[in-house]
Amino acid sequence: MTTLTVRRVHVPFRVVAPVVVVAWLAAWFANQPLANWAAYDLLGFERGSHLGDAIAFFFLDVPKVLLLLLGIMTVVSFLRSYFPPERMRAALAGRGTVPATLGAAAFGVVTPFCSCSAVPLFIGFVEAGIPLGVTFAFLISSPMVNEVALVLLWGLFGPGIAILYMAAGLTVAVVGGLVLGRLPLEKWIEPWVLAVRAGGGATSLDIRLSVEQRMRDAWTSTKDLVRRVLLYVIIGIGIGALIHGFVPTELVAQIGGRENPFAVPIVVAIAIPLYSNAAGTIPIVEALLGKGMPLGTTLAFMMAIVAISLPEFVILRRVMQLRLIAVFGGVVVAGILAVGFLFNALGI
């Protein structure tokens, strides 16, 4: 009993880190045999049966997704802490439209961002005189090409699809940003935003953080993220498992197939109100791809789920008129549709 009340011993990072890495690797490689053992031997489901396969898929994917999130997100959040939005703003201000748009889309991948920060970030950009199109390029790329999506795509499908997804997402962000930049949209920004002048003084770039603080932050935010998405992940994997075990391949191929010209618009229309995060979406995507859904349709589905978030639109309403949000959303949807059609037409 007394051991429980002993104060927490501070174990040096040099000891913790290797232990954690080894434990992570052991769990990663034991996952597949353990999942099969649990589904087929422990619970006694028949190999190759619908239910058995669905359950094995569930037991395989839940730990796999959690391991990927916990392990890689900690590393990624740590690295991202070196790219705060203020740094991006300083790098983009005063550049030409095209390099700034490309830069903003690229920063979207690495800069930590949550939709609750969308408004201060938007104001900060407007105040620095960064063109609206450049800001939108960031607002498109940041949720769409986010690190959770890339990590899971890489872990579950390999680097090919992850890179393809990233390239497609960045293209939508850059083209969308350039198109929006050409339109006269400034008049639809709420006037008070244009009037904001930040007082001088310290910004976050003046705040020094130690490596240990950054690591602690990374672990805290990863734990938070996992806690927040856990339910989505389990539901997503559950749906994925049902698709995997029960939905006939012919049905998926028929509805989502390349021959059906409405496949891409249909999945995008389904995806828009489904505001989930990448972690909950990718297991469903995994199962659909396994059932022969073409890549274009699948990518469009996933992009529409993660990139078009109604809660974010509600938040942006504070700084811009509904018309501007509608144009922004319309351009993103058009870009996603184009990606879906293009990949399907190319037959990748």
Added chain:
Amino acid sequence: MKVVEVLGSGCANCRRVEANAREALAIAGVEAEIRHVTDYREIAARGVMSTPGLVIDGKVVSVGRIPSAGDIASWLAE
């Protein structure tokens, strides 16, 4: 008396910063008024681009992260 301001739209992270700030006051044994600034105009006027932010006596000490109570206590002591 010191003034501690938590900048943020009232999201879960901002509330955690506020809770940590309260704990920090107890640790540091400092009397301070804690304000929660949710107005975007005011947040933007401080030059803060990612929430939650923390301001002590008008100085931005933390942005876009959740500082621990210990961190905040050491800033309060400065």
